[in-house]
Amino acid sequence: MSHIKESVMSAAEIKSVRVRFAPSPTGFLHIGGARTAIFNWLFAQKHNGKFLLRIEDTDAERSGQDMVEAIIEGLRWLNLDWDEEIVSQSRRLEVYKKHAHALVQSGKAYKCFCSKEELAAKRDEAAKKKQDYRYRNDRKCLSLTTGEVEELEVRNQPYVIRLKLPEQPVQFTDMIHGNITVHHKQLDDFIIMRPDGYPTYHLAVVVDDYDMQISHVIRGDDHLSNTPKHILLYKAFGWQPPQFAHVPLILGMDKHRLSKRHGATAIGEYETSGYLAETVLNFLTLLGWSSGDDREIFSRAELVKEFDISGVAKKSAVFDEKKLEWMNGQYIMALTDQELLEKATPYLKKQDWITEEILADQKFVLKITAMLKQRLKRLTEFPEMIAYFFSAPERYEEKAVKKFWKDESVIDILQKISSQLAAIKDFENTSIEAVLRSITDELELGFGKVMNPLRLALTGGSVSPSMFEVMELLGKQNVLERIETACVYIRKNLVEN
RNA sequence: GGCGCAUUCGUCUAGUGGUCUAGGACGCUGGCCUCUCACGCCGGUAACACGGGUUCGACUCCCGUAUGCGCUACCA
Numbered sequence: 180m181s182h183i184k185e186s187v188m189s190a191a192e193i194k195s196v197r198v199r200f201a202p203s204p205t206g207f208l209h210i211g212g213a214r215t216a217i218f219n220w221l222f223a224q225k226h227n228g229k230f231l232l233r234i235e236d237t238d239a240e241r242s243g244q245d246m247v248e249a250i251i252e253g254l255r256w257l258n259l260d261w262d263e264e265i266v267s268q269s270r271r272l273e274v275y276k277k278h279a280h281a282l283v284q285s286g287k288a289y290k291c292f293c294s295k296e297e298l299a300a301k302r303d304e305a306a307k308k309k310q311d312y313r314y315r316n317d318r319k320c321l322s323l324t325t326g327e328v329e330e331l332e333v334r335n336q337p338y339v340i341r342l343k344l345p346e347q348p349v350q351f352t353d354m355i356h357g358n359i360t361v362h363h364k365q366l367d368d369f370i371i372m373r374p375d376g377y378p379t380y381h382l383a384v385v386v387d388d389y390d391m392q393i394s395h396v397i398r399g400d401d402h403l404s405n406t407p408k409h410i411l412l413y414k415a416f417g418w419q420p421p422q423f424a425h426v427p428l429i430l431g432m433d434k435h436r437l438s439k440r441h442g443a444t445a446i447g448e449y450e451t452s453g454y455l456a457e458t459v460l461n462f463l464t465l466l467g468w469s470s471g472d473d474r475e476i477f478s479r480a481e482l483v484k485e486f487d488i489s490g491v492a493k494k495s496a497v498f499d500e501k502k503l504e505w506m507n508g509q510y511i512m513a514l515t516d517q518e519l520l521e522k523a524t525p526y527l528k529k530q531d532w533i534t535e536e537i538l539a540d541q542k543f544v545l546k547i548t549a550m551l552k553q554r555l556k557r558l559t560e561f562p563e564m565i566a567y568f569f570s571a572p573e574r575y576e577e578k579a580v581k582k583f584w585k586d587e588s589v590i591d592i593l594q595k596i597s598s599q600l601a602a603i604k605d606f607e608n609t610s611i612e613a614v615l616r617s618i619t620d621e622l623e624l625g626f627g628k629v630m631n632p633l634r635l636a637l638t639g640g641s642v643s644p645s646m647f648e649v650m651e652l653l654g655k656q657n658v659l660e661r662i663e664t665a666c667v668y669i670r671k672n673l674v675e676n
Numbered sequence: 677g678g679c680g681c682a683u684u685c686g687u688c689u690a691g692u693g694g695u696c697u698a699g700g701a702c703g704c705u706g707g708c709c710u711c712u713c714a715c716g717c718c719g720g721u722a723a724c725a726c727g728g729g730u731u732c733g734a735c736u737c738c739c740g741u742a743u744g745c746g747c748u749a750c751c752a
Contacts, residue, residue: 475689494682496688512715630711
């Protein structure tokens with residue numbers, strides 16, 4: 180289907196691009212929804228169009244205002260600004276009603292008084308015979324006379340409105356999947372309005388997309404099978420259908436649709452676990468879309484420039500958090516120290532041991548930030564990696580103690596270091612290094628033999644940035660004290676074991 | 677069950693009939709760098725679901741099969 184990829188929008192089409200993101204507020208903004216929103220947003224940006232937001236809350240029972248807020252918050256975090264006012268389907272009930280009845284008037288739809296139970300029974304019966312039940316095959320209520328319908332209505336008999344389907348196959352072209360044909364026998368006279376006057380999804384979506392003058396419907400693959408119904412509705416109304424693009428779904432590592440058991444699915448959880456919005460935007464866009472070359476890191480502007488529907492994949496993609504982590508690390512490294520500190524501050528403030536006083540010393544914190552930059556994958560790691568800068572270690576990592584503090588000789592080494600460091604006037608990076616180099620030379624020891632025990636003494640662990648820089652920031656006083664404490668500990672430890 | 681959609685390394689993907697002994701990235705892994713970790717660099721690992729066609733030639737086109745997903749609701 181090579182012609183699909185070559186499809187280029189005409190100038191007229193480009194001018195009038197209007198897309199929408201239409202979540203139903205039955206949950207938080209999840210990864211899949213966020214990506215659909217991103218694709219829509221990018222498409223609108225790319226074509227200088229409008230990106231609209233619509234809340235599909237016709238299922239009153241499952242929808243909630245708090246979920247609406249959560250979705251909006253998620254979009255804001257990703258920096259996906261929408262144009263115009265948010266449309267809420269729950270406020271347009273009369274509009275749908277009007278359109279549904281207009282269809283009844285024009286004979287394109289009809290009222291059906293059959294009860295749910297009645298239909299369920301028929302379905303069961305057909306199933307027993309291994310057949311599919313189709314309302315269109317009996318169309319009981321279609322043969323009702325006007326008088327009969329009126330009588331039922333007077334008696335307040337509840338009814339739904341069904342679309343009367345024509346006897347023709349439905350055909351349309353999807354921008355991602357190409358030509359799709361569905362035989363009309365597969366479709367039924369589906370319900371467009373419920374007894375309570377609420378529209379079904381199909382009606383609401385078509386009416387809204389028409390009213391909002393949506394030019395391109397970009398939505399999840401799960402709607403591909405629904406599209407023929409929508410096309411039929413457009414036809415019944417006599418409206419021109421928009422273009423459709425069905426984007427693949429996102430799956431969990433087990434290849435099943437992403438759900439709670441896969442861990443984090445709500446976009447907000449990625450913020451709390453320390454991912455940058457720009458990372459998530461980049462990553463989600465790349466999940467199911469490719470520019471065609473080997474690039475992986477795209478700025479927002481680059482994404483807008485490069486994004487094209489023709490690069491969207493057909494197959495669903497598995498969400499791999501390992502790669503997300505890697506990408507987040509890349510974004511963190513690309514930040515300036517100042518930017519990184521700003522982004523990390525909310526995470527630092529969550530720790531009660533990080534006081535305002537600590538944060539007030541910008542110069543000091545900024546130096547620490549610089550040292551951590553290429554070691555961070557997620558912002559949440561920031562506080563846990565810097566504790567030793569603000570308080571002496573309370574305990575020492577067990578494995579490291581066994582490895583680096585296994586006999587008396589380390590005490591000698593540490594004390595030697597201590598006494599020579601004490602003599603340094605200008606306690607900074609290079610002078611500290613010079614001292615330590617001379618000590619190792621003198622003792623004829625490998626550098627690691629000295630640095631690792633020292634690191635354990637100063638940080639309590641076996642991992643840290645460059646010791647010289649750490650020492651400089653710690654200051655002479657702290658360094659000497661910590662070495663002393665460590666020596667006491669080592670001696671005691673050796674006696675006990 | 678019927679119909680629709682999909683199927684390239686474990687994962688994200690490149691690939692539009694010969695350039696493919698299938699490229700990149702994450703992961704994993706060997707090494708270098710090195711005071712540890714990380715970063716960086718060099719290398720390795722690993723894939724065209726299967727079977728038939730069409731063609732001089734198929735990852736690429738067609739048809740089946742398998743598998744997965746979706747629709748088949750008074751959910752969206």
